Amino acid sequence: MxxxxxxxxxxxxxxxxxxxxxVRPERVSLAASWFQENFPGEVLYAVKANPSPWVLDAVYAAGVRWFDVASEAEVDLIASRYPDATLAFMHPVKSRKAIERAYFDRGVRIFALDCLAELEKIVAATGGAQDLTLVVRLAVSNSDAGYALTDKFGATERDAGVLLQKTRRFADCLGVSFHVGSQCMSPSAYRDAMALASRVILRAAVTIDVVDVGGGFPSAYPGMSPPDLSAFVDVIDECFEDMPVLMNADLWCEPGRALVAxxxxxxxxxxxxxxxxxxxxxxxxxxxxxxxxxxxxxxxxxxxxxxxxxxxxxxxxxxxxxxxxxxxxxxxxxxxxxxxxxxxxxxxxxxxxxxxxxxxxxxxxxxxxxxxKDAPWTSMYGQLPASTGRVLAFPRQKRLRKGT
Ligand SMILES: Cc1ncc(COP(=O)(O)O)c(C=O)c1O
Missing domain, CATH: 2.40.37.10 (Lyase, Ornithine Decarboxylase; Chain A, domain 1)
Structure with a gap:
């Protein structure tokens, strides 16, 4: 290049x-490093946001090894480029062949779903596998998002309980996920979504191994001044502590926009x-x-x-x-x-x-x-002073999670 x-x-x-x-690969590495250092759980890069090789390599160089993939082509792209990566097939609707090939040919064990029909497909296409992590996507409010992703996916609060109970029977690990909408401008959106998830989990009375707060983390576009990303992480961290999940449950996020915009x-x-x-x-x-x-x-x-x-x-x-x-x-x-x-x-x-x-x-x-090599228009992660070309980021200590 x-x-x-x-x-x-x-x-x-x-x-x-x-x-x-x-393109400015060091800005992707800086953003990915910020998430790696500050998010109190696993960071999955949402490949759909930008699957360019220079982006993937910058994310990988920053230490990200988990990827949110949403199509067979994305599964193949990441599996062949990074054999040590963990892939989560997070599209709630997949063809049987795509599930089968991901499971048997690419070693994918993590699949999302939002209804019983998709659960049946995953179970059948993996031959009733016993080692699945199944993540139930919940429908949550997108009212704080610059780009709403409502309606298409997500089990409603009413239906999610039965779905969680049935999914639990086939899941080695059971997770819940949601997406608060892209370019989410308020950390309270995650608080509300995690509260909804907690209500559903309590009603279903199932054990939960994974909470996946999805993407939605914002960037600083003209006319939009999102709160500092640490405000989002703080709310997620605090709410996770209060969720009715296993003591050693894992917390995941799937940023796309915030890593590459x-x-x-x-x-x-x-x-x-x-x-x-x-x-x-x-x-x-x-x-x-x-x-x-x-x-x-x-x-x-x-x-x-x-x-x-x-x-x-x-x-x-x-x-x-x-x-x-x-x-x-x-x-x-x-x-x-x-x-x-x-x-x-x-x-x-x-x-x-x-x-x-x-x-x-x-x-x-x-x-x-x-x-x-110039600086981007604006940054959520610190500026590049023209005189030195050095990156000034402000990482905080990664906090220890409950049970660690
Ligand atoms: C399941 C899932 N995870 C993560 C993302 C990334 O979202 P964002 O770019 O808002 O961080 C998307 C975007 O559509 C998504 O559908």
Whole structure:
């Protein structure tokens, strides 16, 4: 992978014709190290957030050995890249063949489910295995999330008791999990979800070996100021102590966004400028799905190979390269008024669910990757002072869990 000091250096040296993902692997390692040091349990990287090899290697280098995988392709990717990894197949709906191959060919022992039909599939596809860790996903409120993940998955509080009791019969280890929604802005969402889980466990009167608080940990996008990540960890730690689970029960989390969001930006070239509108070579079907469809507030910056921009700014819509009219990022994005064809727009904070979502629709979407050494827009983990290039993080002592 080519390395440049900054995205502007890249623009000046290469005038890239394709979109470029500008990546900062040390920011992923820093985030993963923070979770490893501060989360009082096992950290599973949610591969779907960004399965790029440089991300996986940075996460692995930080000591993460557990991975939340949600498809057969993700199982194969992680199992073949890291033979010592522990894989948790956390998609609540899987084909029988996917379960069978994961269990028999890839050694996966951890499976999620949210209904009796999926339990039956897992039991049948693993030949009635006796060594399964089965994790029942509960439906919880997503009202504090920037990106809600409700409705699709999760046993309701009413149904979860029977499901837990039946799952217990087939599970060597039994867990509960939930997802409070992505970009969760309030630690109390985890408190409420863990309280709900406790009620369900007490009503079902089952022993619980694992509590998995899922993902949802936030990043600092423009206009969103989440509390410090340690506030989330403190609430989870405190609530876990009070849960009606085995003394030596394990606590897991599955961060995706929080490990990768701030590590990448996208350099897109302006192919045409009209008043109030820029036509870029990347868009909704490429790396900018969330900017288009979820109106996510990504930060932007204009880059020009030769010369300076005017100080005056204007509001712009950004159009992607396909012919589809929904290939538009409405913004409005504030950029120099004189931005023109051949300039570049850098879209920041796009390491999570950016490259991972890109399609090749309309023959577009091919993206190059280059490493850059500048600091990201914002960080939940500390700044990179320009003078030293040193990472300043503020890890705390990993606390000892109950029973350890
Ligand atoms: C089961 C599961 N775990 C973890 C994650 C990662 O969530 P986040 O990126 O919000 O941390 C997701 C995201 O969809 C998920 O579905």
């Amino acid at each position: 080519l390395t440049f000091h900054t995205p502007l250096d890249l623009v000046r040296e290469r005038l890239p014709e394709k979109p470029v993902a500008c 701030e590590s990448s930006s996208i350099l897109a070239r302006v192919e045409l400028a009209k008043p109030g509108a820029l036509y870029l070579n990347d868009g909704a079907y490429g790396n900018l799905f969330d900017a288009a469809h979820c109106k996510w507030p990504f930060p932007v910056k204009a880059l020009r190979a030769n010369g300076e921009f005017a100080e005056e700014t204007s509001e712009f819509k950004l159009y992607g390269p396909t012919c589809d009219s929904i290939d538009v990022m409405e913004g409005p994005y504030i950029l120099p008024s004189d931005i023109r064809e051949g300039d570049y727009v850098e879209i920041g904070m796009i390491g999570a669910y950016g490259v991972a979502m890109a399609t090749r629709f309309n023959g577009c979407g091919e993206t190059d990757t280059a490493e850059v």
